[in-house]
Amino acid sequence: MRYLITHRTEYEYSEIVSCSHNEARLLPRSSPSQICHAASIRVVPEPIDYSERADFFGNRAAYFFIGEPHKRFCVVATSEVEVIAARQMDFSNLMQWESARDCLTDSPDALQYALDSPYVERSEQLAAYAQPSFSRERPLIDAVNDLMRRIHVEFTYDPGFTTLATPLSEVMSHRRGVCQDFAHLAIGCLRSMGLAARYVSGYIETLPAPGCEKLIGADASHAWFSVHVPEHGWMDFDPTNNQVPSERHIVLAWGRDYGDVAPLKGVIFGGGEHELDVSVDVRAIVASS
């Protein structure tokens, strides 16, 4: 499936911003599951300095600097991505979760995602929550799938409840949150079991209700997690939708947690209060064969 994605972020400030430094992870990376054919970022006011690089995790990071005073700031990222569905999932892999845990040290790339990170700290509490899904000698993929399902069932999607500063322990005790929280939660559970899991930032194509036209900007940026399966690679799970991502998930970037892949962050001088408006439009353009 091929998608045209438009991700628009707009800030209105109550006071003049004299200048701003920004870092964006809005350019999708290519991976075994997708090919990014084209991607670009347009910024108003025009940055006087713009550069792109690959970050520590191989994501595409853009730095830009706006030097002119402004009260409105708009970033539009447009990309064309082809998602390869077949590569996504392999339930026939029967490696037991204990073996996956025990051979982790052989793979430095995976091991780094088994450690604590700024937003996700391993804990007894998380391990205890994960435990029921990780019965002895259960195949890893089966266990993770079950963990995803339980999070989906036992936690309430509630956009008003958490902020980025809400610690996982609070998400645990109130059983509510949004996609980041669920991804962080699952990652915390897996790492507490000694497994490697990473955070994936991206988009999901939403389908309109039958008979309705799809609204522009109705989509949203999204987040899920990925678990390392030895000798196979990384497999994605979306606990918010209780879904194994296939054709409708588009990956932007991955890292240890949200902090590594924030789509847009900045340091501004001045500005006072601000209003933020974000819209995402994911449009299928060509059906792949």
Add this chain to the structure above:
Amino acid sequence: MDLQEFIYSAEPGTYDEMLDGEGRVRPHWEYMMRAFRGLGPAGLERRRMEAEKLLRENGVTYNAYNDPGRPWQLDPVPLLVSSEEWSQIESGLLERAELLNLILSDLYGPRELIRKKLLPLELIYGHGGFLRACDGIRLRGHHQLIVYAADLARGPDNRMWVLGDRTQAPSGAGYALENRVAMTRILPSLFRDSHVHRLALFFQSLRAGLQAIAPEQAENPRVVVLTPGPLNETFFEHAYLAAYLGYTLVQGEDLTVSDGHVWLKSLSGLEHVDVILRRVDDDYCDPLELREDSRLGVAGLVEAARRGNVAIANPLGSSILENPGMLAFLPGIAAHFLGRELRLPSAATWWCGQKLEMDYVLNNLERLVIKPTYRSPGARPVFGSLLDKASLEYWREKIKARPHAYVGQEQEGFSTVPALSSGEFAPRHAVLRSFIVSRPDGYTVMPGGLTRSATLKGDMLVSNQDGGISKDTWVLASEPEKLVSIVMKPTPEQVAVARGTVSSRVADNLFWVGRYAERAEGTIRLLRAVIGRLYYDPDSIGSEYGAATNCLLQAVMRLTGTYPGFFGEADLVPEPDAELFSVILDEGRAGSLAYTLRSLMRSGLAVRDLWSQDAWRVLEELEQHLSDAHTLAVSSDLLHEMDRMINALSAFGGLVMESMARGGGWIFLDMGRRLERGMMLFSLLKSTLTKRQGEFVEELLVEAALEASDNLIGYRQYHRNSMELPACLELLLLDERNPRSAVYQAARLEEHAASLPRHRAAGRLGIEERYALEASSALRLVDLDDLSLVDATGARQNLEQLLARMGYLFGSFSNALTSAYFRHEHSPQTISSLRTA
């Protein structure tokens, strides 16, 4: 040799630096001990006090968390190291610096050490000092580690051991230098005859090393010292090193990144910065890519470094090497890179991130030191030997919960050194911090370093935070050292001029130093005049006198801005003592003398690097007078203390006038002074002379106004004792030769305004210039007779109007200056488009 008056014996079973196993003085200590015997305990104690005074006067301080501005403590007994032993230590340190440099290069580059399992991935990736944003950033040249310090101690086997490495932004080299300067002052001949290796070469190397890493395109690189600011524990050292090395001292807000380059916000615009000697912790250096909540950094700094447009020493991310868990793996890495064992061993260390090692630590906790792998404020090493059963269990659980975050380290018994303690010699455990810098051709070790000894007998924990005492470290040459050309210590003024750079923050602070100094002086002069008249004049009874007192107390209230002062709901005029005390001493009250003096010191501290030692000493004296004043109970006693404050303030004014170069910074200080002097004069005259009074009262007020504005002597030269209003107004307002007259202040402001750096349309006057020009013209053109005229209500309307206009013009000048030159930028905020589905 016996020590005669000095009774000193080493602790049994502990290596002592001075005494050998038989209690004899080691040969390289003999010369010094003979000299000390000549001095006697009293003489040595006198030297110690001299050093203490010297260091205090030079403002050498260490800001402990709970005790800001603690004076630096120096024990006059140095640690002596023989040159044979030093050469071994030196080669060990050079080797270690090279090794750490290789590790640093590897960790932010190929990470071969991890791939080859010479370092566990968890030890690096799980450590807060590993900054992923800084991956792949490289300094020009072979060295990535530019400045390095190692804490050394002599172990029970008599060998020197490394207890820990400082690679982030090592502190102490400046204190070592200041210690050395003090030692050469208090024991000049002993120092000279002991053939001590000099420190100057080390600082030359530091300059060369920083020059060498500057980005290639920089012909004459500008180096700045980045400090977190005056509240940092070692701020003194930042300012001192900046002045000594001739670099500009900056805080994060003085710098800005644009076009991927770093710029210094100076009065005359943006100036390129090529090298940053960093004293801010690396994760605080850039709120965009590192810690978002940092207010000490520069947004975009990582990107500028990534592009190679600025070199940062040490590079961002170098604190990873301070991880004590690294010590466990150094032998293996040394074998890999160097093919041999390290000459200087590290204290035996077990990283709990590995199962076997953790078990060892848990089983031997009671004889190990527990250290966190990541240094955080307030986290200290824990000595297992000092823990009771319950605490040991507590720590076992803590380690088991987060094993990778702790190491256990062998508790070495360090050697002792003789320390001067209450006039006697006593053995104290000591640690030597040595300093290493990179030069284009290799590393250079400071011959000597900063020795710190524990305050208590038997105490192994030596740290500045806990009040450890410092010592100079003398590496003894076998023969007199040829004098290397010593880096001439530039005066701060030379430094400012040489760099020609005044940052807008510095100008702002200097302006306020000028204003507060003048305000303090004016406040004291008025208070003195008032208190003198209230308490000492035998005729101070009667209604006429009361009218004069009333005017003067009003002047106090107006001048200091302490409304409603004596004239609130309760009439305090009859019993003014309590209110006067409050106006003088209440630091919490805006406008009080104490508040003004505190503000002066705060502004002065913010630009600490610009003061000569003499000027700084005067500011410290003021602080002393202020705290002395707090102990006084009667307002008349305060007179004496205020006289001393006036002396100090005059000395400060004189030093600034006579020894500060007339560069951009000085202009702002002087403008602050002129503005404040004018404005205080206007409110003084407004309170005292704008209403006609009885002849006797008017004479009293004229005299008081002359005294309060420091014009009494000048006046008497011409007019003897006849107190006439017109003559007084002429001297105070219109006399261009009188440096305390209004017209004199206006004329200076006009001159300064004309020389301000600015971008203005050709031929047009700047806005400040216009205010100053109007003020000085109005004063030059005014008719003296008109000013003295009294209308039907008894008011001197013309005088009142002139004073009001002058007040407005001076005030507008100040505002215009502030908005044009002092960047009161909004503090940066971070934004993040966080919420998703």
